[in-house]
Amino acid sequence: MNEHIKTKTMEWNGDELILIDQRYLPLEETYVTCKNHIEVADSIRDMVVRGAPAIGATAGFGMAIASSEFESLDKKTYVEKMKKAEELLASTRPTAVNLFWALKRMSKIIDENIEKTNLNELTRLLKKEALEIAYDDIKINRKMGQNGAKLLKNGDTVLTHCNAGALATVDYGTALGVIRAAIEDGKKISVYADETRPYLQGARLTVWELVQDGIETTLISDNMAGWVMKQGKINAVIVGADRIAANGDVANKIGTYSVAILAKKHGIPFYVAAPLSTIDLETPTGEEIPIEERNRNEVRYCHKSQLVDDSINVYNPAFDVTPNDLVTAIITEKGVVKDNYKTELPKLFE
């Protein structure tokens, strides 16, 4: 296993995590170097890095960095400090379950080894686990892409919402991974990308990625999605997810629910591409998924100008929940699940 990784989204050099600062893409390609776990937590909370799988992998490296910060302490203090680091990373964003899935994987390494090894060795094991999460994510996305590509025909136009591409993962992407895999299979696929207000992940990140890949892309504002569907321009919708409840309800970027209703109305398949690490069998339905509310300024600023003053109420839920009856299929690395999600999703884990 490599001791380093370098992709568009992140680089691990063995001691530090370097993240492309997605807040400034596509206008500037700048980087944030995280030298300690607090800087990693800040990068997740402030959306330097975003996207469920990318957040999970980042948190994994955050725990590895924390271990190197505390490995010179006695074991009792080390365990206390690592618990605090885990709590800090867990507090950054509440919706993407990959964050908690990754933190659970990292704390399992500590629990299994704290008694039987020294702290330097434990740091090495944690770095190894974080790298495994990262390299596995790329393999999972490629497998998921192949599974989903079978659902697309040559000449299809796909609408996507937000960014579920390489920048939302360690590499390759989930929803965009399906599109990439279909193109790699020789199919001509074009994309309509919703701009995805207020944070504009579609306009800023998805378009940036797809143009770099030479994939035919049309940018639309969110309120155009229904009209392009009515005009017969869209053959399928593919989005990512931040958390899929046990019954198949899907939490994803705000606006996804509206796109799903429009797709249903127009008889267009609505696919969700997500790794098993996004499926949360412990959350029964979408009702129980915590929805992050972000800073009001994300809504009331456009570029540098403030659109409304402080006296105006602003509501900024970062996600919504699409009920399972609007989801045509869930594409994973273990296969495609259609309907009966409550009984079929657990089978993916067998």
Ligand SMILES: CSC[C@H]1O[C@H](OP(=O)(O)O)[C@H](O)[C@@H]1O
């Ligand atoms: C492949 S998961 C991508 C998922 O994450 C995004 O949210 P955010 O940009 O706020 O982290 C969005 O919901 C995407 O679908």
